[in-house]
Amino acid sequence: MTDFRLPGRAVSWIVSHLRSVNINVTKTTEEMMHSSTCGLKALKIPELKLLAKHLEVLYASDDSSCSSGRFRKPPSKAKKAEWMKCIQKCFYVDDNCVITLKDDDPMWCLIESTRSKYENNGSIGDNGNMNGSHVTRETITNGKKQLAAPESTSSTSAAVKGSRKRRRPDSNVQSIKIPKLNGVNTCESKNDNPPNSNTHKSALAKIVAEQVKVKREKIDYDYACRVGGYNMNVRSLSSHNTDRYETRPKDFSETNYVNQLKGMGFADMREMLSGIRHVQNAGSSNVIDDAMMWIVTQREEEAEARKLDEARISSEYALTEEQQRVKDVDEQLHKSSLNDILKRKSEFFPSSFVLQCGEVMAILCQINGKEGKDLVIRYLTLEQRAKKWYGTVVPWAYFCYVARERIISFVKDLEKKQFQKENKFLPSEYICSKLRAEVNELETSLYSLSEQEEGGVGRVPKIFLAARRDAKKNGLPLNPEKHLLIGESDDDIIVVEEPGDKESLFSNATEENEKKTTEENKEIIEID
Incomplete structure (x- = not known):
């Protein structure tokens, strides 16, 4: 880039602007700027700096930045070519300075508005000279202003x-x-x-x-803080002055009060001054005692608030961990097989009353498919929630007496229907249909208030209370201390306790089966 040419509009504005700031633009300079060979070379470095400074202000006021990018003024010690290149790029779109700005460009609008402002103020006459010549022009020579x-x-x-x-x-x-x-x-x-x-x-x-x-008086920051009452004006003061006010006594009385509080064992200057000023503003007559009580009260409130925050954070952390644990268990549960879920010492349902019956587990193991597995998981999950909400005593009679008998009856009903030639049922589908009905009934009892009644410990599902009444009427236990297993034959019910095992293992004994347990480890209970 060797010629540093400018559009005609830009040249006209530059001449007007230089005249508006009392710079003598000679006729020769005007002709050189209007020529097609020179351009900005006719100006001196101080004049170029003045133009660059004004263009920087215009670009800063323009919200919609021009297509040529933001204006970047070169350093003050830059050469003349850099200043000319910087100014020339303001009036072109491309870096090669070939395509000029459009007529509707925001930059032209700003330039024309400033030019019209100069002309309206009477700064530039018809012939380009300054109107009202009482305003002295200045020429810039070697960076110094001289009167012309x-x-x-x-x-x-x-x-x-x-x-x-x-x-x-x-x-x-x-x-x-x-x-x-x-x-x-x-x-x-x-x-x-x-x-x-x-x-x-x-x-x-x-x-x-x-x-x-x-004449501007020096601001008294202490007085401003006292009068302002920590309002918005006080906040605008520097942090240094605010810290000075909060950590230094403002007069002799505050210094005396601070020394007395130090003798009592207080050491925090900010805390002592806050207490003294608080009780003074409240009109206290005994400043030292009231300030001491105020400081102690503030410490207790801060300690209590800190404990509440710690408890809240700990509770939120524990809740997050519990949610993550439940999510992991649920994911692992759905990935496991049905045999892993229904085994005697199940990892997912270790204390299930229903799974303590071996015959029930054998029936549920006949279920196939994902739908049957989901039904089993739903049923065992509802049992787990019932024990969590109502304890182990209230729902125990229902799951040990009613639920077990119903699941065992699935097989008996299936055997009766298989004898009819016109009906053909698959064991898995039939058991799933029966189990779905049990799941819906149990879910309705747990979540519907209409299926609950007062049971002495709040509202309890009706099916739990009915099962307890029937068990009490028949003389059966009402708590899980003794585990009874109802088998296919009502003649003998054997409770087997293996040594070294805390849980009781149940087995059915009929006349055809041999009794392999020793007499020390078995007890026969006869039920009429």
Whole structure:
């Protein structure tokens, strides 16, 4: 990139902007900038820096960034070529500076708005010179600002004469007296020429300089904290001053109170000052005792809140662990086979009342398929929940007497139906249909309030209470201390207790089977 050319709109705006900041742009410079061979080379480095600074402000105010990307100003010690390249890229879309910005581009809108602002403020005349020549132009040479003489003194003096004559038509003014402005001595300009004593860049800067300067007092942060009451204004103070207020006494009385509290054993400066100021604001007459009680109360409340937080976190952690454990067990349960679930010492249902009967386990093992396995898992899970909600005593009679008899009756009903030629049933399907009815009945009793009644310990499923009444009427045990197994024959029921095993193992004995247990380890119970 050797020529650093610019679009015509960009050149016009650059000339207008340099004139608006009192930089003398000569006619030769204008011709060189409008030519097609030079461009930004006609400007000096200070002028390029001024343009780059203004373009940076425009890009920062533009929310919809231009297609050429964000403006990045080079370092202050960069060479002239880098400054020209930076400014040139602002008016082009591509890096090669071939495609200019579109007419509706937001950047052109910002540039045109700033140019119209200069023209409306009267900064640029029709011929490009500054209107109101009392504002002194400046030229930039070697990075230093110097005052420049006005271009047209005759026209300026004529305008000043006209204004004087309109105000005082009878007076003949030979000189213009400039009042003292911002500490500058009054001077006179002969031949109606305005003085070059004004060094402000624009009329707006002159107005600002003429305003009365008010002395700013240093902020008393301690007073601001006391009056503000820790409101939003106090929060805007620096953290250093806030810490200073909270950790240092503000007067002699606070220092005295702090020393007394230190003698009592307190050491935290922030804690002591907070207590002292709290009781003072409350209008306490005994500051030391009340501050001590306030500090102790705050410590107790903090300790209690800390314990509550620890308990909450521990409870949430335990709940998360329990949920994960239940999820893992459920996943492992569905992956296991039916034989692993129904074995005597089951890993998933070790204390099931139903599975303690070997005949029931033999019947349930005849079930095939995923649907039958899900029914068995549902039934055993409902039994487990019943024991968890109502204990082991209340549902024991139902599962030991009623549930076992019903499951054993599945086989008897199946054998009767098999004798009928027109009916053909598969054992697995028939047992699944019967077991599904049992599962639905048990689930309704556990979850439906209409199937529950008051049982002395709250509302209990009716089927549990009915099973207990029937067992009591028949003289059967009502608790799981003695395990009884109802076999196919009602003649003999044998309870076998193997030495070294805490659980009782049940077996059926009929007249055809041999009794292999010793007399020391068996007990025969006869039921009429």
